[in-house]
Amino acid sequence: MEILSMLRLRLSLKQRYCLLLCFIVGSILAYQFTRNRVDVGRMSRVEGLRANSSQFTLERKPFRILGGSIHYFRVPRAYWEDRLLKMKACGLNTLTTYVPWNLHEPERGVFHFEDQLDLVAYLRLAASLGLWVILRPGPYICAEWDLGGLPSWLLRDKNMKLRTTYPGFTDAVDSFFNHLIEKVVPLQYSKGGPIIAVQVENEYGSYAKDEEYMPFIKEAVLSRGISELLLTSDNKEGLKRGGVKGALETINFQKLNPNDIKYLDVIQPHKPKMVMEYWSGWFDLWGDLHHVYTAEDMIPVVTEILKLNMSINLYMFHGGTNFGFMSGALAVGMPAPKAMVTSYDYDAPLSEAGDYTTKYHLLRNLFSHYHAQPLPELPSHQERRAYQPVVIQQHLSLWVSLPFTDKPLKSERPVNMENLPVNNNNGQSYGYTLYETTISSKGTLNSKNNIRDRALVFVDKHFLGVLDYKTQELALPDGKGKRTLSLLVENCGRVNYGKTLDEQRKGLVGDIELNKLPLHDFIIRSLDMKPGFVNRLESSSHWMSVRQRPSFPAFFQATLYVNSFPKDTFIKLPGWSKGVVFINGKNLGRYWSIGPQQTLYVPGPLLHRGDNQVMVFEEQETDGKILFSSSPDYGMTVDVQ
Ligand SMILES: *[C@@H]1O[C@H](CO)[C@@H](O)[C@H](O)[C@H]1NC(C)=O
Ligand SMILES: *[C@@H]1O[C@H](CO)[C@@H](O)[C@H](O)[C@H]1NC(C)=O
Numbered sequence: 138m139e140i141l142s143m144l145r146l147r148l149s150l151k152q153r154y155c156l157l158l159c160f161i162v163g164s165i166l167a168y169q170f171t172r173n174r175v176d177v178g179r180m181s182r183v184e185g186l187r188a189n190s191s192q193f194t195l196e197r198k199p200f201r202i203l204g205g206s207i208h209y210f211r212v213p214r215a216y217w218e219d220r221l222l223k224m225k226a227c228g229l230n231t232l233t234t235y236v237p238w239n240l241h242e243p244e245r246g247v248f249h250f251e252d253q254l255d256l257v258a259y260l261r262l263a264a265s266l267g268l269w270v271i272l273r274p275g276p277y278i279c280a281e282w283d284l285g286g287l288p289s290w291l292l293r294d295k296n297m298k299l300r301t302t303y304p305g306f307t308d309a310v311d312s313f314f315n316h317l318i319e320k321v322v323p324l325q326y327s328k329g330g331p332i333i334a335v336q337v338e339n340e341y342g343s344y345a346k347d348e349e350y351m352p353f354i355k356e357a358v359l360s361r362g363i364s365e366l367l368l369t370s371d372n373k374e375g376l377k378r379g380g381v382k383g384a385l386e387t388i389n390f391q392k393l394n395p396n397d398i399k400y401l402d403v404i405q406p407h408k409p410k411m412v413m414e415y416w417s418g419w420f421d422l423w424g425d426l427h428h429v430y431t432a433e434d435m436i437p438v439v440t441e442i443l444k445l446n447m448s449i450n451l452y453m454f455h456g457g458t459n460f461g462f463m464s465g466a467l468a469v470g471m472p473a474p475k476a477m478v479t480s481y482d483y484d485a486p487l488s489e490a491g492d493y494t495t496k497y498h499l500l501r502n503l504f505s506h507y508h509a510q511p512l513p514e515l516p517s518h519q520e521r522r523a524y525q526p527v528v529i530q531q532h533l534s535l536w537v538s539l540p541f542t543d544k545p546l547k548s549e550r551p552v553n554m555e556n557l558p559v560n561n562n563n564g565q566s567y568g569y570t571l572y573e574t575t576i577s578s579k580g581t582l583n584s585k586n587n588i589r590d591r592a593l594v595f596v597d598k599h600f601l602g603v604l605d606y607k608t609q610e611l612a613l614p615d616g617k618g619k620r621t622l623s624l625l626v627e628n629c630g631r632v633n634y635g636k637t638l639d640e641q642r643k644g645l646v647g648d649i650e651l652n653k654l655p656l657h658d659f660i661i662r663s664l665d666m667k668p669g670f671v672n673r674l675e676s677s678s679h680w681m682s683v684r685q686r687p688s689f690p691a692f693f694q695a696t697l698y699v700n701s702f703p704k705d706t707f708i709k710l711p712g713w714s715k716g717v718v719f720i721n722g723k724n725l726g727r728y729w730s731i732g733p734q735q736t737l738y739v740p741g742p743l744l745h746r747g748d749n750q751v752m753v754f755e756e757q758e759t760d761g762k763i764l765f766s767s768s769p770d771y772g773m774t775v776d777v778q
Pocket of ligand 2: 444445446
């Protein structure tokens, strides 16, 4: 009441009570707010991570980053906590994660930060478990992820120059960062949150097309309120051109080369040294072998890094899965691009399904020496199930599914998938595109190497062969009258590393010739197989019983009955050749008999008690059986070179 009289307000009694009530409620809310802030950090915040001497300091005390990468977008949300607890129990103190722009902004100006993409919830969870965070927001992240995390709609601009200060790129980055950075600013160390450092771009030294670009990205995070320590991350070669004034340079490697460490000292004397990406394993490519990096090779290197007083981040600590069509491709050092497999197990210390490995146990023992307190108990192992095999009940040919796609485009010339007028004019990002035209003669079909990446060729729905980077010609047999030529072109994944990012348009990227004359008058259909399409398809009345022979490519349906609490499992398709699996409408990813990967991870949270729908899109053949296994098969192994 004192306050009110001081303000000399002439208020009625009722108004005075009202004001008092507001004051009390306001105070309670303010108290709650400060309490929440303190909860995240549990310590007074004076000075965050600093790099002013040869050792990091946090709160002015020496601090060593023992980090590990887990990507929230590669682990089902229901398992975030399990994986982070296992990270904590291994003796790590810092979580590092990339941020995939292409998932957060699938259409220009449409942003998603909810459910599986709830970055704020992920970082808060890390904080609540006592983990610090180094955020790696890109915008380019490499990560064996389609186009290194850049949205495919950027490529609609035929002059696009990705990762440069080309205005078409920087405007898009600005817009994305306006949405992203404001979400993470309150989660910084100085504000009571877990973020102790932020990485500027990613391995720009091995791209380095524009000297203005790194200063632009640095300014883009600073101007939006990032105030914690800035870092850059490069391999030895990239260090020369990857840095930016005001950010600490860190190095990426797998085998320790003393000269590389000395070099870091030369370019950056009296600074803490950190391996931002200590590669704990390696990724796999379709048609290749499964890479293994043995614990015997790895542990001595990590021991040595720690002895050198360096900080370390294990990339990956837990790899997870490239669900859907999100895996990237590699084109460096090979005649044609090779696509990444669906699993991102990475031979990391914690397996794709969250299992402890030999590496995990040895690392835990090693890291325990760097803690004054005993490490937390190991979270219990999750059970797996090898469900009984299921048989296909129904099938529906691709040709019958076409009315369920978006409106087809009629075009004189082929149009690449990014420039199709679908998805609110953001183009098609992933999956397959069907190009059809009419032909009236036999002859030689020549792709002019304009197929990205692989096409199944049909005449009047009869399969004739595959065109790709290696096979660019196909003989079309004679036939009567006008016939339909169909090319089902698959985007197998955009390159995520190397200098060819600007050339990652997919579908047909130029003319296709028949007898040296370009074909024209195409009907083009997007088959990105998004949940809406899969749901529409499921409710179709055109499904046929297995008594009738399927015509390929086709969709197949089966039911997996789960009679108890759903457990993780692995799908095995030994009688199938190539395609995509959907569980209860969720795209698990691609399978391909050429391997190396032979099983797909099915996390338990995707299943429910009772009937579960398994849908498979298969390009060529099937024995009609879907098998389940309690352990993964990543194929024939080879040691990382
Ligand atoms: C310590 O480092 C931070 C950035 O890491 C810098 O802003 C600050 O000026 C430095 N302080 C001293 C005393 O050098
Ligand atoms: C690591 O730090 C310790 C303690 O500060 C020091 O005694 C040791 O010489 C350092 N080792 C190296 C290789 O710099």
